[in-house]
Amino acid sequence: MNISPEQISEFLRLNPDFFVGHPELLTDISVPHPYSGQAISLGERQVLALRDKSRGLELKLREFIQFAEENDAIGDKLHKLSLGLMRARSLEAVFQSLHLSLSESFAVPHATLRVWADSAPDMPEFSAVSADVKVLMTGLTQPRCGAEVPDEVRGWFGAVGGNQKSFALAPLREDNLNGLLVLASEDAKRFYPEMGTLYLSWLAELSGAAVSRFL
Secondary structure, three states, X not given: OOOOHHHHHHHHHHOOOHHHHXXXXXXXXXXXXXXXXXEEEHHHHHXXXXXXXXXXXXXXXXXXXXXXXXXXXXXXXXXXXXXXXXXOOOHXXXXXXXXXXXXXXXXXXXXXXXXXXXXXXXXXXXXXXXXXXXXHHHOOOOOEEEOOOOHHHHHOOHHHHHHOOEEEEEEEEEOOEEEEEEEEEOOOOOOOXXXXXXXXXXXXXXXXXXXXXXX
């Protein structure tokens, strides 16, 4: 009577104490080494398997620690940016503080925003935008990242607009204003479609709230 590998596997699964009653099998049974192919005992193979699993868990732990440290660093930068916006005493100070934080703390080489509101002051940030841009902003339920933006938005960066390879577009929404915050980089991989946008959403909310105070 032939016993299939599946039957053996099922028997060992249902009888976890089998090797307790037959400890000699752990050394008598030989299996191939996972890397060299040489024969080793079942016990040695189990030790190797546990070591591999331990290495995998250690790598995962390192990744989690790295992500936590990166998130802590971003949270600290957002906190400082928030304080700068709260301490601003004018719209000019809001825009200056925002651009300074993005440039120095977040290393974002280029950033601009456009705001449309009923009471718009005579400032570059309140320059008229097309209906298409307003429709674009309305359709954004969350920030969008990637290489493509309308030529009008690219033009907001002036002479350097043609050199930008990636963009992040974040909508501004407050009771008394709407707008669009745009970050840009010559690095095509800086703002990519699959990247997380939670912090970009918070950045846009902070920016919109700061501008809203003075309208």
